[in-house]
Amino acid sequence: MFGLDVGVISGAQQFLQKDFGVSDDTLGWIVSTMMMGAAVGAVVAGWLSSQLGRKRTLILGAVLFVAGSVLCGCAWTTEVLIVGRVVLGLAIGIASFTAPLYLAEIAPESIRGAMISLYQLMITIGILLAFLSDTAFSYSGNWRWMLGVIAIPGALFLFGVAFLPESPRWLMMKSRHAEAEQVLQKLVGNRDAVAREIGEIREQLKTPQRGWHMFLQNRNFRRSVWLGVLLQVMQQLTGMNVVMYYAPRIFQDMGYATAAQMWFTAVVGLVNVLATFIAIGLVDKLGRKPILYIGFVVMTIGLGVVGTMMHLGIHDHGQQIFTVAMLLVFIVGFAMSAGPLIWALCAEIQPLKGRDFGIGCSTFTNWVANSLVGYSFLPLLNGIGQAETFWLYAAFNAVFILFTFWLVPETKGVTLEQIERKLMAGLPLRQIGQ
Structure with a gap:
């Protein structure tokens, strides 16, 4: 949905x-x-x-x-x-x-x-x-x-x-322990596993969420919250949702008729699905930062070439196909990197007591930035031009390569507890992972 x-x-x-x-x-x-x-x-x-x-x-x-x-x-x-x-x-x-x-x-x-x-x-x-x-x-x-x-x-x-079924963790939060046990019995089946799960939930619930208080009092927690906010702004300024919301208009500007616009839009959706498997397969092998580097480089090149083709003019069918291919290269770059990995990082960098608050802030930022990007695309096209709009998003992606180097930690193979300890010890953000 x-x-x-x-x-x-x-x-x-x-x-x-x-x-x-x-x-x-x-x-x-x-x-x-x-x-x-x-x-x-x-x-x-x-x-x-x-x-x-x-x-x-x-x-x-x-x-x-x-x-x-x-x-x-x-x-x-x-x-x-x-x-x-x-x-x-x-x-x-x-x-x-x-x-x-x-x-x-x-x-x-x-x-x-x-x-x-x-x-x-x-x-x-x-x-x-x-x-x-x-x-x-x-x-x-x-x-x-x-x-x-x-x-x-x-x-x-x-x-x-x-x-x-209702979440057993929520049932435990509301002191409905018998119902939680019944749900876990259906889900897990093994009585020992059920008892172990209930014990773990009880331990988790001993750590209350104090996100707003921590945000006001703890400088190191504020750093993780602001990094989560920045990551979501980066994700939206890649330009991906511009393509998702306005793909037929973009293909129209490339010279395609209505039927072709719609079919190429469907191809965009298919490439987005298939490229997501790349992230699923590689995220725990290559790590977060290498995949982000690759993704931002690919997106910079893809949008840069699309902008250049629109600047030079798309005059024949071969140039149309090439421009579409470069837009699909951009889609692959996003779906294998910033699409899924930004969400994973936003959850991993937040300490336990402030995790709900931190993830809430980054999720809210995602939708606000998403809204601004969705609204501003057509005014940009009509104001600075087609080529210049794509060059602008290509430039954003190039800058995000530097942001990834300076600020983003590598969290592959690192426990959430280790990340939290390094964050709260005041280490630079890019060093709180490996």
């Missing part, structure tokens, strides 16, 4: 823009307001998941997914469409906080890492499915079905979540 709602707007833009007669500025608002809603959703999700429980919070997110999709599909004015996008944003913000938290608490230790990696993969698959759905509806130009059909998987999500 997260991926579907992020991806679906790209194919609908040109058709709803024609129907409503909206300007590029208004279109930017339609695109970006969902991310504003997601920022709010991410902020309130921590309180909701603590008070209502992980399962009920996911049910609320599913209800909002369905309601927002129906509202967008039935929108009779741009204002109603924007409200529907905000509702979808709230759903995404709630899901983006609660789903990984629930997975981490419900999955057996032996498959916990794979489950969270699969969550990231499913986002990219959702984006691909949205692009394919948009392509199918583009032949009729029916943007209402493009946006409204997402209510069907939303209803399936709501139905599925209703049968999930």
Whole structure:
């Protein structure tokens, strides 16, 4: 659902823009307001998941997914469409906080890492499915079905979540120990393993979250929070979500007709999915920093060449294909590096007592930066030009190579406790890992 709602707007833009007669500025608002809603959703999700429980919070997110999709599909004015996008944003913000938290608490230790990696993969698959759905509806130009059909998987999500068990960790937090034991018995099956898990949860709960107090009092914790914020800003300024939200417009500027724009957009989604497997396969072998270096270099080259081709002019089919290929090179660079690894690093660098606060700050930053990038792309295109806009994002990626060297620690093979000790001892950020 997260991926579907992020991806679906790209194919609908040109058709709803024609129907409503909206300007590029208004279109930017339609695109970006969902991310504003997601920022709010991410902020309130921590309180909701603590008070209502992980399962009920996911049910609320599913209800909002369905309601927002129906509202967008039935929108009779741009204002109603924007409200529907905000509702979808709230759903995404709630899901983006609660789903990984629930997975981490419900999955057996032996498959916990794979489950969270699969969550990231499913986002990219959702984006691909949205692009394919948009392509199918583009032949009729029916943007209402493009946006409204997402209510069907939303209803399936709501139905599925209703049968999930509650998080045993949350049940223990609420002193519902017998229910927690019953859930763990279903999940694990082995009585000894259940007893061990309950003991570990009890030990964890002895460490209360004191994030805001730590942020005010502890300089070293503030460093990890600000690094998490910076990492999320870096991820958004790579330009990836610009391509996700405006791919058909970009292909239009390369000289492609509507049908080709939509199919190439679907190819972007497919490459995004496949390249994510590179990160999953290499992150624990090469390490975080080498993969980030490779990714930022690849993204700099990809966007730099795309900008240069647009500056020189794309005059024949061979030049069109080459420009598309370089855009796909950029997609590979992001999906194998900054896409999944930034999220992993933001969780790894935060000390235990402030982890919820630190991750909450970085998640909120992600959505605010996402919204600003989504809104500013069309004004940049119309203001400084196509080539210059792509060169700007290429320059950001080049600068991020230096930021990675100066500030980012290598956390491969290092326990969270070791990272915390080095952080709190005042070591430079890039030295708190290996």
